[in-house]
Amino acid sequence: MTDVEHDLRRLLPSGEPSAVAGLLPAGRLVGPRHHGKEVTPVLWLSDGPAPLGLWEELHRGHPRSGLWPLLLAPLRVGDEEFRPWATGELDTDSASEPDWYDPAALLRTGWEYSTTVDSEGDPLDPEEAAELGRSVAPFLTGWPGTAPAAGYAGDPDGAARALARELLAGNPQLRIGLVAAGGGAEALTACGWSGPVNHEGDIAKVSAVLLDWERRYGTRLVQVGFAELELSVAAPPREEETALRVAAEHLAFCPDNIFQGAGTLTAYAPGLIGAEQWSFWWD
Template sequence: MTDAERDLRRLLPSGDPSAVADLLPTGRLVSPGEDEEGLAPVLWLSDGPAPFGLWEELHREHPRSGLWPLLLAPLRAGEEEFRPWGTGELSTVSASEPDWYDPAALLRTGWEYSTLVDSDGESLDPQESSELGRSVAPFLGGWPGTAPAAGSVGDPDGAARALARELCAGDAGLRIGLVAAATGAEALTACGWCGPVNHEDDIAKVSAVLLDWERRYGTRLVQAGFAELELSVPAPPEDAGSALRIAAEHFAFCPDNVFQGAGTLTEYAAGLVGAERWSFWWD
């Protein structure tokens, strides 16, 4: 048994790591909070950059291995510590489970919180309300509800592999991670990712929304960073109207995409039409 297979059996005792062990470069297991002893590993992390094409091979073997591959990015390019992955800045202590939650209710709550209070939890003053109104128009009347599911999701796995190739070609510093999870959405909870902690400290709620998007739009989580996510989208909206409803969901999920990005839902929605990639970033 190779060192890689031995490590992967610790990560997922009931899986078949032999399906991918021989594909892997050198790497190591990571546990939440590396300064603490006795915590089970939640992630296998490559020591160096992800070889081009490896994500796709690992993704094809996922049904056998039970290990979801992630392209992992550090907080800062070139940093030796490779935070948060290499430093174990992960937490599974307080995580609930994604299937505890209704994604539509989570999105409604996210919308209401982001449109009724400021970052400190205080009610918006008149000037802030006016600025917010310009940002979330034309939904000034309140949460518009979740958008309809795509009529067809095409080839979700093919779209995910295409995005992985694009991301690896554009960033030579990405590493490979493996998590014992059925989907990329669930991998975030399983490994204890803490990216949106200033917006949401229960990552299972984030996973619940991502799982819903997997079902409705065929999205797949391909890359995760310190506080960023990259999703493949095989069935992007084809017109401004449908894109606007999805933009409202994105705002409810990650308001920084609008507040610190496009500025308004209308402008943000324009960027979603035909886009085969969704990116999220939390301050």
Template sequence: MTDAERDLRRLMPSGDPSAVADLLPTGRLVSTREDEEGAAPVLWLSDGPAPLGLWEELHRAHPRSGLWPLLLAPLRAGDGEFRPWGTGELSRLYAGEPDWYDPAAVLRTGWEYSTSVETDGEALDPEEVSELGRSVAPFLDGWPGVAPVTAGAAGSGGSGGDPEGAARALARELLAGDAQLRIGLVAAGSGAEALTVCGWSGPVNHEEDIAKVSAVLLDWERRYGTRLVQVGFAELELSVAAPPGDERAALRVAAEHFALCPDNVFQGTRTGTLTEYAPRLVGAARWSFWWD
């Protein structure tokens, strides 16, 4: 048994790490901050940049290996510590399980919190209330509910297109644009679940329980054919096989994005409005998220 296979068996004792062990460059296991000595690690991290094509090979092998590959980015370019991955800044202390949560309820709560006219128990002033209204128009009456399944999606609630092919295409694009990305492996059924398994805490200023984020991403996997490909310190990159096809549909999807990650709209657009954000989603093969 190789050293790589031995390490991977600590990640997933019941899996089949031999399916990928021989593909891997040198790397090491990473544990969360709370793990005691001898506790099972949560992530395998390559020592150096991800070789071209490796993510795709690992992705194809996932059904057998049970190890979901992630492209991992550091907090800053040239970060020698490769935070948070190399420093183990991961935590499962407040994490539940994705199947504890109804994704629609998670999004409703996120929307209501981000559109509240009170902050810390104090009412916003009229100008702030007006600005908030402009941000979430045309949904001034409240949470519009999750968007209908994209027209043409295959099956009942399932996404059309080719989700796995879209994921591999995005991986190629991301690797071509960033030579410092490393490979991570997590014992999980999907990228959405991998976030909870490894204890990623990127949205901690907005949501402490990463399992809620995983629950929403799992729902998007089913409805839009998304796949989680890259994770940074507080960023996610998802491939999308069944994006909205027009601006009307995109507005409803934009509301979901806002409910999960309000910084995408408040800080990611010039005007901080859904109506500016939504057109970017029409036919988009990639969704990006960033939490302040």
């Protein structure tokens, strides 16, 4: 048995040999570090940049291997430590399970919190409330509810592979990560990613929303950074009304996208129409 085969068997709950071991370059297992010591591994990480085409092969092999591939980015360009991945800055202790949650309820809660308090959790003063009103128009009366599922399904897996090629072409520093999970949404919880910790400490809630978007918009999680996500989208909104509803979901999920980006939902929403990629980042 090769070292790679041995490592992948440690990741899989079944302990069975992995169907993709022969495809992989040199790499190693990574686990969360507690008091300087690494505990149970949750991720296989390539030692070097992801070879072109490998993500697509691993993605196609996922049904047999049980290992979901992620393109992993470091904290910053040129980060030799490759944080948080190679340094084990992961946390599997604080997460619950994605299927515990109603994603629509999570988004409503995220919206209500993001539109009623400031960054310190204090009630908004009148000037802040007026500014917020401009940001969240046309939904001044409150949470509009989640957008309806897209009528056009597209090809979610094909869209994911296309985005992976595009992301790799733009960033040769990306590495391959493998997580024992049913898909990208579950992989975030399984590996203990904690990118949005300043906004949400239980990553299973993030996974629950991503699972819902997989169903409604044909999204797939392709790339994960220190506090960033890149999703392919097979069924994006096609008209303004739906795009505004989706923009409200994005604000509820990741308020920094709007409040530190476009500034208003009406400025943000047009970029979602027909968009085949959604990007999120948390400050």
